[in-house]
Amino acid sequence: MSSGPIPEHIIEAVLKHHDIAQVIGKYVHLSKHGRNLKGLCPFHSEKSPSFNVNPEKQIYKCFGCGVGGHVIRFIQEIEGYSFGEAVRHLAEEANIAYTWEQQTPEQAERQQEKEQIVKGHEFAAKLYSHILKNSAEGKPALDYLRSRGFTDSLIEAFQIGFAPQRRDVLAQFLVQRQFPMSLMEKGALVTARSEGDYVDKFRNRIMFPIRDARGAVIAFAGRTLGTEQPKYLNSPETALFRKSRLLYNYHAARAEIKRTNQVVVFEGYADVIKAWSAGVHNGVATMGTALTEEHALLIRRSTESVVICYDGDDAGQAAAFKSLGLLEKAGLDIKVAVLPNRLDPDEYVESFGADRFRKEIIEGAVPPEKFKLLHLRRNFNLQDNEAKLRYVRTAIREVIADIEAPTGREHYLKELASEFSAITSFESMKQETNETRGERQQKMRSNGDNNDFSWNTVRNGGTGSAPLPKLKPAYDKAERHLLYMMMHDRDISDLVHKRMGDAFNDEAHAALAAYLYAFYAHGSEPDASRYLASIQDDPLERLASSILMTESEQGINDQVIEDYLRQIHKHRQQEEIERLVKERDATEKAGDVLGAAKIELDILALTGKLQKR
Known part of the structure; x- marks a missing residue:
């Protein structure tokens, strides 16, 4: 990230004026969680929230996909702006006068x-x-x-x-x-x-x-x-x-989507407009293309709930069925509006009026499982007993067995049993459901699918056994905690600068320290969002936001700082010893016995220093 020639006072004014919780709250539903606010990340699909906002530090961080930064960075990411465009957007919203030259x-x-x-x-x-x-x-x-x-x-x-x-x-x-x-x-x-x-x-x-x-x-x-x-x-x-990233009427529907925490997705422009006339002001539509992952994430940034309201003909219902997977993957709560007599929404409003459309179609939308069962039965002649039995078995295997909640499975099994009691019993259907689930679990185990864990993804919902993360070396923890202290205390940063400069073991940590020294050198006081805005590298900004979001496990005092400095220096000495050992062995192998002996003395000296520490 580069702020280029944008004056610092404009960046500072933008950061000062906009509260990050309020800005992000326009896109993400946030709830209180200790000192932070949490919500579902708008940048990747998840079912349990890993997106954190810290109002005190004016920063955000997702511990699922790694994005993080200050309020300008968020607007960049969410709207697809450059840094300058994001500053301009926020400045316009705050009525802050801005003038600067473009970067190039x-x-x-x-x-x-x-x-x-x-x-x-x-x-x-x-x-x-x-x-x-x-x-x-x-x-x-x-x-x-x-x-x-x-x-x-x-x-x-x-x-x-x-x-x-x-x-x-x-x-x-x-x-x-x-x-x-x-x-x-x-x-x-x-x-x-x-x-x-x-x-x-x-x-x-x-x-x-x-x-x-x-x-x-x-x-x-x-x-x-x-x-x-x-x-x-x-x-x-x-x-x-870009059709795959844009939804028709999204700009006008956004306020109502936020108010109702729900969006209604239509197939066409006319449906959106007629639904608007019927009082449905949270409607959007794709533009001649199927729903995409980008569309699903755009919806997820605005709401947690979606109603699919596609045409009632075969093509429309097939498109609705196909959209379910994408929306489920995005972690959305989904319902499907079912239109009778193969009507489209526009025709329904014309035929039956606005009130019935809102109450019977939009408010009467059914859960995905119910829709899948309704969609499935279109393929069977339910006047024939043999076809009825095939439908029941297919419904169990393709829909009901996939329902995770036992109460949900039982609900739909009872509905089937009530309708088809003449050909099978509830107990038989329940037994077939359990057998189907057992077969799938056995197949997953034999295929090794249970080894493919992804933390907090839609696949496992953030639950289950995942492999333990690889332990970081001791110096890494020391460097991160030391940087945390430096970001919050200018005096500690000055001390570290004098004692070790940018001689951190991790190159990224060294770069963050260098940015921090420059930040304080300009007379700035500790300020998380302003420091992040000074970093001219996206991965480093994410790393800094991650460090800022962590809390130090120990109090900040002279002894703790000395321990961290010692740990960092110790690792550097260990690396130097390892390098010298390789050099000694190579020298000895080359037949230079005296040279190898001299290197051995250097190794012993360094080892002695380490033992004293």
């Missing part, structure tokens, strides 16, 4: 390009909106939207527009307003022709602006009015638009 001309050029592309998209959204509402060319599209239940207020709220059939309407306006057309092509608004002019990317389509997490328009989705294929056409991916 290349970075300045890239930032300017991004800003121009966003301005081009913002202009295009306004133009398309105007054409839809105020032109003869837009009237058929406006009439169509109104016939589908899109009110004028909804159209305005989501800035829905229309791209006319003419090939260069947008391109001409962009040229007139002196937008750099090569950048507009790079941003996928227009396409260059061999004649040297440009044509619009979208034509004769209803336009849905796609916004990033901050609400800036960065892409479009266009829905055809005719029979052209595809029905929906997204902007191609650009430096600003």
